Amino acid sequence: MSDLDQAKCYFCSYFIPCSNPHGVFMWRSEIKNLEHISDKNINKLIRPITNKVFYTQSEQGPSQKVEFNINKWFMIEYSTVCVATYDPQKSHIFKLGGQLYLNIFPGFLHILHPISTFESTTHLAVKFIFFHIQDIWCSGDWNLTEYVIKWLAGMSAKRKMYSILYLKSGQGWGKSIITDFIQRSVLGTQLVYKTSNPQTILGSFNGQLQGKVLLLLEKMPTEKS
Incomplete structure (x- = not known):
């Protein structure tokens, strides 16, 4: 035995x-x-x-x-x-x-490292992402860009955010480029929930959000009220 x-x-x-x-x-x-x-x-x-x-x-x-x-x-x-x-x-x-x-939190995709330990190619790639946020998301407004970058940093650093980022534009402007990048390469798909179903936040059940860090609501219906 x-x-x-x-x-x-x-x-x-x-x-x-x-x-x-x-x-x-x-x-x-x-x-x-x-x-x-x-x-x-x-x-x-x-x-x-x-x-x-x-x-x-x-x-x-x-x-x-x-x-x-x-x-x-x-x-x-x-x-x-x-x-x-x-x-x-x-x-x-x-x-x-x-x-x-x-x-049962699935864990983050990356282990945190000091910014000085990353190679120059990574710094250039980050600048490219930031430029897209400033140019496309924020229409060149640096104050708004700084707010968005700090919001994304706070969310990625496990903080509970008390505001949402609302994006509105025409078709094909590149709203999803940043969120897809965050889902795929920053947080990992296990920490992000993406949906177009309004019942995710309006319904009585939200078990699908358990353990998620970021919720992406795409093409949601809007009302004037």
């Missing part, structure tokens, strides 16, 4: 029971993200395979029969249970007030 300890540790490095929401979180290494499996689908994921039988030799009397079932052990006997949360500032697993938390 002691030979199973290493297998148990390996198993628990990919799966962890959760009390809120109920179920099991599984680490998906191919997408580097966590996936929640509901209680009713657990047996499809962690199969209740035939019991493995072991015999332990006692000092007196016959050998004792011991059975091991990976599903039963993990779902009933394994005592580590977490609560899921989203927090860009915390590690993947942390304790607070004795409660174990699983941070």
Whole structure:
């Protein structure tokens, strides 16, 4: 039975029971993200395979029969249970007030570095992006450009923003060039939610925004009121 300890540790490095929401979180290494499996689908994921039988030799009397079932052990006997949360500032697993938390925030695309460590080609590329913001988004207004750049920097640095950037222009002016760049190359697609459905912010449910840093609302209907 002691030979199973290493297998148990390996198993628990990919799966962890959760009390809120109920179920099991599984680490998906191919997408580097966590996936929640509901209680009713657990047996499809962690199969209740035939019991493995072991015999332990006692000092007196016959050998004792011991059975091991990976599903039963993990779902009933394994005592580590977490609560899921989203927090860009915390590690993947942390304790607070004795409660174990699983941070399902997917993480940022890049590790922060001082600006001096970037190559000159990167600085030129950033200037190109800034020029587009100033020339296209802000019609050459530097004060507005500075506000937009600071807004984007604050959002990218995990701050909660209390204003929105509203862009309005004709077709093909390049509004989406910057937001597509941020989604693809700055934050990563896992932290950005892009939609044209107004119910995302007007409806009763917003679970799709959980763990997102930036919300892009494109071609939204407008009203004079």
